[in-house]
Every structure is written in structure tokens, then in C-alpha cells.
Amino acid sequence: MMTAIAGIMAPFLIAALGGLFTERAGVLNIALEGQMLIGAFAAAAVTGSSGSILGGLAAAVAVSGLTAYLYAALTLRLKANIFITGLAVNLFAAGAANVASQIFFHTKGVVRFDSFPALAKFSLPLLSRLPFIGQLFTQQSLFVYLSWLLVPLSAWLLYRTPFGLHVRAAGFNETALYARGISGQRVRELSVAISGVACGLAGAFLAFNLGAYVPNISSGRGWIALVAIFLGYKRPGGILLVSFLFAAAELVAQNAQGAANLPASLLLAFPFFITFVGMVLFSIISGTLSRIRK
Amino acid sequence: MHSMRPSSTSLSIAVSLGAALILLIAILPFISDVPFQTLKILLTGPFSSRFYLGNYLNRAGLYMLAGLAMVVSFQGGMFNLGGEGQVYGGALGTTMVLLMVPRFGAVPGILLGIGSGLLTGAILAGISGFFRMRWNTDELISSYLLSSSVVYTIDYLVSGPLRDTRLFLLSTPEIAEQFRLPILLSPSHLNAGFLLTILVVALVQRFLYHTATGYELRITGLNREFARYGGIPIRRYYFLPMAISGALYGLAGSLYILGTGHATIQGCTAGMGWNGIAIALIARTTPWLVPPAALIFAFIEYGAETAIIHSDFSIEFGAILQALVLFLITARFARITFQRGEIK
Numbered sequence: 093m094m095t096a097i098a099g100i101m102a103p104f105l106i107a108a109l110g111g112l113f114t115e116r117a118g119v120l121n122i123a124l125e126g127q128m129l130i131g132a133f134a135a136a137a138v139t140g141s142s143g144s145i146l147g148g149l150a151a152a153v154a155v156s157g158l159t160a161y162l163y164a165a166l167t168l169r170l171k172a173n174i175f176i177t178g179l180a181v182n183l184f185a186a187g188a189a190n191v192a193s194q195i196f197f198h199t200k201g202v203v204r205f206d207s208f209p210a211l212a213k214f215s216l217p218l219l220s221r222l223p224f225i226g227q228l229f230t231q232q233s234l235f236v237y238l239s240w241l242l243v244p245l246s247a248w249l250l251y252r253t254p255f256g257l258h259v260r261a262a263g264f265n266e267t268a269l270y271a272r273g274i275s276g277q278r279v280r281e282l283s284v285a286i287s288g289v290a291c292g293l294a295g296a297f298l299a300f301n302l303g304a305y306v307p308n309i310s311s312g313r314g315w316i317a318l319v320a321i322f323l324g325y326k327r328p329g330g331i332l333l334v335s336f337l338f339a340a341a342e343l344v345a346q347n348a349q350g351a352a353n354l355p356a357s358l359l360l361a362f363p364f365f366i367t368f369v370g371m372v373l374f375s376i377i378s379g380t381l382s383r384i385r386k
Numbered sequence: 387m388h389s390m391r392p393s394s395t396s397l398s399i400a401v402s403l404g405a406a407l408i409l410l411i412a413i414l415p416f417i418s419d420v421p422f423q424t425l426k427i428l429l430t431g432p433f434s435s436r437f438y439l440g441n442y443l444n445r446a447g448l449y450m451l452a453g454l455a456m457v458v459s460f461q462g463g464m465f466n467l468g469g470e471g472q473v474y475g476g477a478l479g480t481t482m483v484l485l486m487v488p489r490f491g492a493v494p495g496i497l498l499g500i501g502s503g504l505l506t507g508a509i510l511a512g513i514s515g516f517f518r519m520r521w522n523t524d525e526l527i528s529s530y531l532l533s534s535s536v537v538y539t540i541d542y543l544v545s546g547p548l549r550d551t552r553l554f555l556l557s558t559p560e561i562a563e564q565f566r567l568p569i570l571l572s573p574s575h576l577n578a579g580f581l582l583t584i585l586v587v588a589l590v591q592r593f594l595y596h597t598a599t600g601y602e603l604r605i606t607g608l609n610r611e612f613a614r615y616g617g618i619p620i621r622r623y624y625f626l627p628m629a630i631s632g633a634l635y636g637l638a639g640s641l642y643i644l645g646t647g648h649a650t651i652q653g654c655t656a657g658m659g660w661n662g663i664a665i666a667l668i669a670r671t672t673p674w675l676v677p678p679a680a681l682i683f684a685f686i687e688y689g690a691e692t693a694i695i696h697s698d699f700s701i702e703f704g705a706i707l708q709a710l711v712l713f714l715i716t717a718r719f720a721r722i723t724f725q726r727g728e729i730k
Contacts, residue, residue, distance in 0.1 A: 120526075122526070122527075122530075166713075167717075170717035170718055171717070171718045172713070172714075172715075172716040172717040172718070173716035175465060175526060176663070176667065176712050176713075176715065176716045177712065177713050177716070179467070179660070179663065179712055180709040180710070180712035181709070181713075183660060183705045183706075183709040184705070184706060184709035184710075184713070186705055187705030187706040187708075187709060190705070312531075312534060315527070315534075318527065319527060319531070322524075355542060357538065357541055357542040357546075358538070358539065358542040360538040360541075361534070361535040361536075361538035361539045361542070362535075364531045364532075364534040364535035364538070365531075365532075365535035368528060368532050368535060371523060371524075371527065371528055371531065372517050372521070372523050372528065375517065375521040375523040376521045379521045379522060
């Protein structure tokens with residue numbers, strides 16, 4: 093069971109850690125979903141056609157990172173409303189993937205490839221022997237280990253490097269940043285680009301897992317990642333915990349669906365609903381806590 | 387947390403609509419063997435026959451309601467991202483209630499149907515408004531999440547428990563004959579709902595600019611701190627704009643069922659929620675500008691569809707067109723040129 097959770101949570105976790113940078117820089121990035129979707133398509137298209145996992149990965153990161161950077165740069169420079177343009181990115185990603193899929197693969201539906209390389213799975217020598225959590229390190233793909241590794245890495249970037257300081261300052265006190273001669277806008281653009289790269293990775297993982305491109309492959313994971321950032325108190329450790337809980341909830345739902353013979357279409361609604369409930373509960377609890385502290 | 391009420395200049399509206407049209411015309415040579423003929427159909431298509439004209443106006447009418455929904459939401463400083471679910475919910479609410487009372491007379495039945503559509507939409511959006519008011523839950527994210535779960539749930543209901551197995555579509559049974567709104571321009575779908583829509587435009591304009599509640603809603607949307615200082619009960623205006631916005635989206639779903647669809651078919655109202663946002667922005671969040679904005683938006687969309695029908699491709703440009711308009715419409719091009727001028 094823990095083995096499955098690690099696989100389900102990896103895309104949430106990677107996307108949420110990327111989104112954390114934009115959030116800390118003061119941008120609520122609602123385009124995570126679209127960035128992930130377009131990354132997944134790029135990964136599936138390139139890997140499926142060339143057979144190279146590395147090529148697909150590079151394509152996903154490049155396409156998604158570039159989309160995110162253009163989105164941020166254009167929005168901030170033209171002083172557009174970032175929620176409206178974020179929405180535009182989500183709509184564009186779905187539309188563009190659809191159009192590209194028809195032009196290159198002549199289908200609007202699922203794109204299957206004859207020889208899609210499978211991701212290698214391996215266990216980590218010492219960690220996999222640990223009781224209970226050992227399964228998290230047993231027979232996982234490189235992506236899963238990468239998602240674990242990104243937690244300390246993003247914490248280090250945010251709290252221990254000048255760049256991380258700039259990111260936090262851009263969201264917290266832009267005037268101080270300006271006084272140091274650094275443009276907050278530039279930092280925000282970079283942080284959105286980071287979220288794009290992360291979403292590209294997350295999307296590639298989704299595509300590699302299925303060995304195909306399915307329309308709406310991200311199915312709300314970008315939004316769930318966005319909520320995970322809030323619920324994780326905008327900290328890498330918190331995000332790790334929340335992603336784990338969401339993944340566990342999704343696994344339970346999948347099993348319940350199998351047991352109760354519920355149709356798959358209803359399962360699509362579940363992640364959105366559980367995220368909605370989680371978000372509301374979180375605001376109730378944190379609201380109550382802050383009232384008690386007063 | 388985030389500044390609302392996207393302001394936009396006429397220039398960016400012109401730029402975004404112009405860009406959409408140019409994109410459309412620019413792709414014609416690639417997708418059509420007879421680009422000039424397609425261009426002609428694209429530009430005159432909606433006016434070429436009673437059938438096309440009626441359907442074009444009918445669609446624009448539904449878009450007007452969606453646009454009004456977002457106008458109220460934006461004016462109140464709230465971001466209702468749940469339009470998709472609210473329209474779909476309004477459509478299903480109307481259908482199901484009317485299926486329960488097949489023997490009702492026409493007038494009470496239609497009123498009941500419209501009432502259930504309004505209520506379904508108002509509840510779906512009101513939930514997000516209420517949570518924002520009570521616990522400060524971000525309504526932008528919560529309305530989207532709730533709406534998405536509603537859309538998938540309705541997709542499931544329509545394809546399973548509520549499906550009419552006699553029809554070949556994934557659809558509920560059709561509502562009784564007497565509930566269907568009279569057609570204004572046969573053989574098209576244009577129906578009496580269009581007249582009601584025009585009335586609603588006037589009502590929303592009157593509500594926002596000529597009533598005390600509308601005034602308070604707008605002031606709160608412009609500046610919450612100022613409104614609070616002026617003694618306006620601002621908490622109420624987290625809930626109210628969302629509920630009204632949802633009700634208008636629900637009405638769009640309801641009128642679609644009563645006038646056009648007669649049954650909830652899977653995905654029948656898809657895209658209407660997003661279009662509402664684009665139209666409200668084109669209308670610069672002003673109610674009386676919504677009808678022309680909806681007519682323009684529906685014209686471009688109709689043109690895109692015509693171009694696709696007359697080509698070898700079956701590409702859906704709808705989403706990309708929406709994205710383009712949304713992307714450019716809140717941009718401030720004037721400011722950029724001004725800044726450049728300063729540097730020189």
C-alpha cells in the first residue's frame with residue numbers, strides 16, 4: 093500500500109514544491125494544472141516517438157518551463173490580471189495539446205505508442221529495510237526518489253541561498269528587495285519558471301506511468317498541488333505531509349471504487365471534492381486556532 | 387489576498403479581439419483549400435439564413451447570462467471560477483424538477499424550472515461565498531474545486547443513474563412538451579428565453595446602479611476597507627455577489643434546457659462558464675455592455691467553428707481562442723507604450 097502511495101503522491105509533491113516558490117514570491121499560480129498538462133503531452137509525444145525517456149523529460153521540462161516563463165513575464169510586464177491569464181494558460185494547454193495531438197497523431201483521444209519504454213524500478217539498499225516506511229523506498233521509479241529528494245532541496249534553496257531569500261523577500265517585503273537593487277518582478281518571473289519546470293517533471297511522470305497520453309491526463313492534480321501548498325503552511329515539510337495524505341485518500345477512493353463497483357467517471361470527481369473539503373476544514377481549523385491565540 | 391476587479395482599457399479589448407480575428411484568418415490558408423470562400427462564410431455565416439441567425443442569437447443570449455454572472459461577481463470583488471459547474475448544475479436541476487412534475491401546466495412548470503435552475507446555481511456558488519465570509523476560504527480556488535467535482539458527478543449521473551436508455555446519447559429523458567419555450571425564429575433554436583435574457587440585463591443594470599444593495603456591493607468590490615469605514619456590512623458582500631453570480635449561471639443552464647436542449651446531455655453546457663469570464667471582461671464588467679460583448683464573442687466563436695467545418699481538419703479552436711482573448715484582455719498595452727516613450 094505504501095508503495096502505491098509513493099507513486100500517487102510524486103506528481104502532487106513535485107508540482108506543489110515548484111508552486112511553493114511562486115507562492116512565496118507572492119504569486120498565486122493557478123496555471124499549475126495547465127503547465128502539468130502541457131508537460132505531460134510533450135513528454136508522451138517525444139518519448140513515444142523517439143523511445144528516449146531522457147528526451148521526453150527534457151521536452152517536458154523545456155515546454156512547461158517556457159510556457160510558465162512566458163506566462164509570468166507577459167502577465168507581469170503587461171500588468172495583466174494574473175488569475176485571468178492563469179486561466180488562459182489552463183485553457184490554452186488543454187486546447188494546444190488537443191490540436192497538437194490531432195496534427196501529429198491524428199486523434200483527439202488517447203495516444204498510444206507501440207514501444208514506450210518502461211520506467212526502471214529499483215529499491216534503495218538500506219532504507220527499504222526500515223519497518224513500515226521501508227515500502228516507500230521499495231520498487232519505485234527514479235521519479236519517486238527524485239520527488240523525495242526535492243523536499244530537502246527546495247527547503248535548502250528557499251532558506252539557505254541568496255535566491256531563496258530574494259524569493260521570500262519578493263513575497264514578504266518587496267521594498268526591501270528593491271532597496272538592495274533587485275527587481276521583485278524578475279524574481280517572480282523566475283519563480284514561476286521554476287514552477288513550470290517542476291510541473292513539467294510531474295507531467296512527464298504521469299505520461300511515463302501510463303506509457304501514453306490521455307486527454308486531461310493531469311485531471312486536477314495541479315489544483316490539488318496548489319491547495320497542498322496552502323495546507324502545508326507554505327513549507328516543504330508541510331507540503332510533503334499534505335501530499336502524502338491526499339495520495340492516501342486517493343488510494344482509499346480507488347480501492348473503494350473497486351470494492352463498491354462504482355463507475356470510473358465518478359472517481360474523477362473525488363480528488364476535487366476531497367481537496368475542497370480539505371481546504372475548507374483547514375480554513376476552519378486555522379481560523380479557530382488564531383481566534384484562540386488572541 | 388488578491389486584488390480583484392480586473393480593470394481593462396478599450397485598447398486591450400480591441401487588441402485581444404483583433405488578435406483573435408487575425409489568428410482565425412491567418413490559419414485559414416492552412417486548413418482550407420478555398421480560404422477566401424471560407425473567410426466569406428466565416429464573416430457572413432451567422433447572417434446567411436434564418437436558421438444560422440437564430441442559432442447565433444440564441445447562443446449569444448445564453449452567453450449574455452454567463453457574462454452577467456461574472457459581471458456581478460467581479461463588481462463585488464469576488465472571483466467565481468465555478469461557472470462550469472453552476473451552469474451544468476442549473477441545467478440538471480431544471481431538468482430533474484420538471485421530469486418530476488410532467489403534468490404541471492406550462493406557466494407554473496416553467497417558473498418552477500427556472501426557479502430550480504436559479505437556486506441550484508445560487509447554492510453551488512453561495513457555498514464558496516459563505517466559506518469565504520465565515521472562514522476566509524479562498525473563493526477562487528474553492529469555487530473551481532467544487533464546480534469540477536459537480537461537473538464530473540453530473541457526467542456520471544447523466545451516463546448512469548439518470549440516463550434515458552431509449553436515447554442513443556448520454557442524456558436524461560426530455561422534459562414534457564408544454565414546458566418548452568416558444569420558438570421566435572423557426573427553424574432555429576431562438577426562443578422566448580432570449581427576451582427574458584434582455585430583461586435580466588436591464589434588471590442587473592438596475593440592481594447594480596440604482597439600488598442601495600447594488601451600490602454597497604460595488605463599493606465593497608472597489609475597496610473593502612473604505613466600505614467598512616463607510617458602515618457597509620462588508621461580510622455580507624462575500625456571500626451575495628457569489629450567490630447572485632451562481633444564480634445567473636444557473637439561469638443560463640435553465641434557459642438552455644427550457645429553450646434549446648430539453649434534456650441534460652453530457653457536456654451540453656461545457657465552456658459556458660469560461661466564456662462568461664471572457665465576456666464580462668470584454669464588457670468591462672458593465673451590465674449593459676454585456677449584450678454587445680456576447681454578440682462579438684459568439685460571432686468569433688461561430689466564425690471559428692464555420693472555418694473548421696469548411697476545412698479538412700476537425701480541430702477545436704474554441705479553447706485556444708478563449709485563451710487568447712483571456713490572455714490579452716486585461717493586459718495594459720497603453721502603459722507599455724507610455725513607458726517606452728518616457729525612456730526615450
